[in-house]
Amino acid sequence: MSTLLLGIDIGTYSSKGVLATPDGELLRTHVVPHGLDLPHPGWAEQDPDGVWWHDVIAICRALLDGEPYTGADVAALAVSAIGPCLVPLDAGGRPLRPGILYGIDTRATEEIQLLEDRYGAERIFRDAGMNLSSQAVGPKILWMQRHEPDLWARTARVTTASSYVTFRLTGEHVMDRHTASYFIPLFDARTQEWTDAFGFLDLGMLPRLGWSDELAGTVTPEAAMQTGLRAGTPVAVGAVDALSEAISVGAVESGDLMLMYGTTAFFILVGQELTPHPSLWNVSGAYDGQRNIAAGMATTGALTQWLRTTLLPEVSEEEAFARLFEEAAAVPAGSDGLLLLPYFSGERTPIQDPQARGVLAGLNLTHTRGHLFRAALEGIGLGIRHNLEAFRELGAPIQRIVAVGGGTRSREWLQIVSDITGVPQLLPTVTIGASYGDAFLAGLVGGAVRRDDIQRWNPPRETIAPNPGVRPIYDARFGEYRALYDQTRDIVHHLAGAAGR
Structure with a gap:
């Protein structure tokens, strides 16, 4: 009987996969390194098939090679990835160009100003719950319309990295609401649904929306042939990598702040209310009814x-x-x-x-x-x-800070951060990151775990206290x-x- 949970995360410089039991025990892990294309100053791109889908196939084949596990042992899977990204697809679902990456790609600075001039910065902030920035996808869509009109004329759908991989696995176009929150001005933060209030884009070009623990679809026969997974295996909607990182360390209750030490730094504060701030990002959470306040540094x-x-x-x-x-x-x-x-x-x-x-x-x-x-x-x-001071200005209650990511391997770095900020950081038992959170999402969509089981999966093991x-x-x-x-x-x-x- 299929009981194992597969989680895959596609990061900026590598992809990671884990195979876990419903009790959170890690059975196997696999890492596939890859590159990042920087074709011009301020640009950052990756190949959706040559990197993202290639890595998913490689991870599945490595983890499910028959010694001793196969695709038949997997009860469900979930995928997270870097984001939010812009991936234009043609009518057949094929990428038309390399994916334009998240906030580290700053090509659309002029387009931010054009959108603010066209629609009004205050109106955008009111509807989206945050200001336009390099993290927003709308300006990058406008950049493509202005600079690559021939490719845009062939674009039938727009999606993001995690959603593209889920599409390759299931044939379903679906996006988690957390990632969709960055598709300004196409997402209404109040209703947590797509909006055509600005007339910016035909909403039929966008994926349907879901929560991270909902069912996106099942593995198609074609994807099964390529990956070794069993056709019909449930696939969760999934998440952007930082959100899966937060799930992986149990930062899922109001007042929990996840601090991710990765290629970039990312912060997610879990809450329940819409709390806009001009310097932070107000986004949907992983689970139905949750809202997050997020932040991110570009280079850590x-x-x-x-x-x-x-x-x-x-x-x-x-x-x-x-x-x-x-x-x-x-x-x-x-x-x-x-x-x-x-x-x-x-x-x-x-x-x-x-x-x-x-x-x-x-x-x-x-x-x-x-x-x-x-x-x-x-x-x-x-x-x-x-x-963190911007979070405090907002009056958002931070009950605890949980650190995760590759940077947590350095005790010296963690100590420096706690000394500078004056706040303790909890270090979880498992710090492998987003792929572990994806395995937990797989357990949720497959009915093998409940939401509060993550505290049992990954309890804190150490506190990094500041030196006064x-x-x-x-x-x-x-x-x-x-x-x-x-x-x-x-x-x-x-x-x-x-x-x-």
Whole structure:
């Protein structure tokens, strides 16, 4: 009898799959690395078939190779992916171009202004519950209409990464409401449904909406042949990767805040009320009736990876990070006067500035590689604090913060963030991330688990408490961090424009 739960997550630089029991026991995992295309400054793309669907097939084949498990053992599956993305499909459901990625793709800056001029920024904010930003899909649709009219003329549907994979598995066009929340100005935050109030797009081009734990469809015979799954296997609607991360660590009750240390940083605060904020994102939750307040930084793990390849290109990734974190730990709090703005791909929340760029201030000849790496970790921590303060300005109650993602493997980084923010972080037992949350969603759609079972699946194992002794240092540094952005913004915008030209 089929009892196992399959979860697959497609990330920015790799895809992960897990096979779990209904009790949450991990039986097998598999990772498929892949690349990210950056064809122009400010652009970020991936191939829907060559990366996303390829990785799903590879993961299924690896996990279900018959030693000892096969597709017949899988009771249900769910998929999450990077997002929100723009994927245009032709009438046959084939992608017309590489997927345009989430907020790290900042090509549609001009289109944001055009939409605000056309419809009114206040009206968009009122209906969508948030402002347009590089995270929004509407401006990227307008960019395609303006810059790729021939391809747009052939576009029959628009979708996102997780929904495209679910379509390949089931033949059903469906999108979770959390991801749909970013399809401004096509989503009404009040009704949590598509809206044609702006006349921006034929709503027939959009997927039907569902909640993450609902049934999207079942595996088709064609998908079964490619993946090794059993035809007829239930597939959940799924989620964007960050939402599955939150589910994976049990951040599912009002007041729970998930802090994801990934290629980017992402925050999801679970709530029940519509609470718009101009610097944050108001989005639907995973389950019926839930609303989330979300936020995201553009470069966190991507910045540490860039430093790793730049500073220690000759050694393995594992050895390089071990050395960098060891050297950073030997540097005192405040990095001996070195301050870094981590806006290497623009910034999402709370400044919402796609033209922001990295700034390194305070360098002198005594600074070392360890100083530079610690300044990067502190800069990311200061950005996290900036977002948490925006949550507090909203009056949103944060009952607990749960950390997840690849960055949680570094105790030093977690400690720096808690020291800077002054808040403890709970570290869950299982930190594998979104694919584990997807396995849980599979259990929900297959009827094998209940929502509150995630607390049993993945209880907290450790608390990272702040060190009050360094708080005065970081309080001062935070003021300087905010001032450094304000005082360099115009110059940096000019430099960003010069790089684009």
